[in-house]
Amino acid sequence: xxxxxxxxxxxVDRHGFAAGREAVRAVFRRLAGQDGFRSYADRxxxxxxxxRAALPGGTLDIGTDYGFCTVEAALPPEEDFxxxxxxxxxxxxxxxxxxxxxxxxSALGHGCQPRTETxxxxxxxxxxxxxxxxxxxxxxxxxxxxxxxxxxxxxxxNVDVPLGAAVTxxxxxxxxxxxxxAWGSNDAVFGGSVRPWHSLRLRGYTELAASNPFFAHRLLLxxxxxxxxxxxxxxxxxxxxxxxxxxxxxxAPVDPGLTTAEFATxxxxxxxxxxxxxxxxxxxxxxxxxxxVHYWPAVRIRVRLDESLDVPDIVAAVAAGRAEExxxxxxxxxxxxxxxxPTMGRAETFAWLAMFLGWLGDPDGCxxxxxxxxxxxxxxxxxxxxxxxxxxxxxxxPLPEWGAAAFDLAERSLRRxxxxxxxxxxxxxxxLAERTSPSADTVACLERHGxxxxxxxxxx
Numbered sequence: 385x386x387x388x389x390x391x392x393x394x395x396v397d398r399h400g401f402a403a404g405r406e407a408v409r410a411v412f413r414r415l416a417g418q419d420g421f422r423s424y425a426d427r428x429x430x431x432x433x434x435x436r437a438a439l440p441g442g443t444l445d446i447g448t449d450y451g452f453c454t455v456e457a458a459l460p461p462e463e464d465f466x467x468x469x470x471x472x473x474x475x476x477x478x479x480x481x482x483x484x485x486x487x488x489x490s491a492l493g494h495g496c497q498p499r500t501e502t503x504x505x506x507x508x509x510x511x512x513x514x515x516x517x518x519x520x521x522x523x524x525x526x527x528x529x530x531x532x533x534x535x536x537x538x539x540x541x542n543v544d545v546p547l548g549a550a551v552t553x554x555x556x557x558x559x560x561x562x563x564x565x566a567w568g569s570n571d572a573v574f575g576g577s578v579r580p581w582h583s584l585r586l587r588g589y590t591e592l593a594a595s596n597p598f599f600a601h602r603l604l605l606x607x608x609x610x611x612x613x614x615x616x617x618x619x620x621x622x623x624x625x626x627x628x629x630x631x632x633x634x635x636a637p638v639d640p641g642l643t644t645a646e647f648a649t650x651x652x653x654x655x656x657x658x659x660x661x662x663x664x665x666x667x668x669x670x671x672x673x674x675x676x677v678h679y680w681p682a683v684r685i686r687v688r689l690d691e692s693l694d695v696p697d698i699v700a701a702v703a704a705g706r707a708e709e710x711x712x713x714x715x716x717x718x719x720x721x722x723x724x725x726p727t728m729g730r731a732e733t734f735a736w737l738a739m740f741l742g743w744l745g746d747p748d749g750c751x752x753x754x755x756x757x758x759x760x761x762x763x764x765x766x767x768x769x770x771x772x773x774x775x776x777x778x779x780x781x782p783l784p785e786w787g788a789a790a791f792d793l794a795e796r797s798l799r800r801x802x803x804x805x806x807x808x809x810x811x812x813x814x815x816l817a818e819r820t821s822p823s824a825d826t827v828a829c830l831e832r833h834g835x836x837x838x839x840x841x842x843x844x
Contacts, residue, residue, distance in 0.1 A: 400839030431510035501575025644675030742794025
């Protein structure tokens, strides 16, 4: 079982304020001077966005996230839990943290930027994808994105699963979303004050989806669970086109409602680049692959289309329920992204990985546990968690009761099939017993000890 890890970490100066652009660029210059690393930019002559190094299992990428004061480390996949854990610690201790410290900076282990309240466009990383995202958000008044995407700590686990099990894995984790967010709610302290939501990250997605038609139903839970992979792909293609790339430049559709399916059916459509130049573009198989990228919380499937095939052939196969036939390498390399979980203390981060592996190891048990839950139940409980954390309810029962059942299921699974040590779950058992979360921790620390102590507590 291969496991890849991507960690987003807010970066701050010695006083706990968001790191400045030049300081972050100095970190990348320092890393680029090490053997095996090379810097990269989004376009020729553009601002450096990070560094990459070729490793035996793939590429290590350390770069900027949405805001340049958040650094993301994307590690190549490792063969198992122990190796993935060791590689993550080594990346932090041997590469990233020393480079930050040499420039007077440090990374925060969970939360968002706790002292810097408003980041917005001046803090945006110099990457076309991010600027397109912000431009889309700013078309509508009352949006959330421009002044409250402060750089959130988050971890993503990329777990390879057999192709035939990918949809079941996705559906399982979609249903368990309220528990994931109750255990892992984060970012309640922002700009030195306590906010009334248990996760500013989720709040940002909620408000952006509610206020901007482009993001509606794209950032939250899906419309339905999936019958098979073709159903998943068709659902993805029913969403508006986010972007296409030509000659390295990002283009947005002139019609913001244009879906990937409509683009494929018409064969061509009008797009505009970020300089305002309008072009008519032909739909390619690469555009269909881009159309599979979702932004839902909790989970998504990643598959690679065979881009040597023509667009009509790919579309026809998916329409006929034969999506597996148009995947590259026969579907090998399919994996599930488990997303938007806050990075926490080192032990707790890997407690989460163990929990997910336990759940994915017993899909029948998860199905039995959640059999009575509808997607509306899950959606309602997730919103309740945003406001009330562990005090939320699901189908009339206190959420901790469901949490205890889900914890026991994961623990039994890991003891039957020790793809991760069951003892790794201990930090989450403690959270369940105490009804706490990273959000609750940050609030308690701020109120008892002040902002300076909180920043010190969050430093990795």
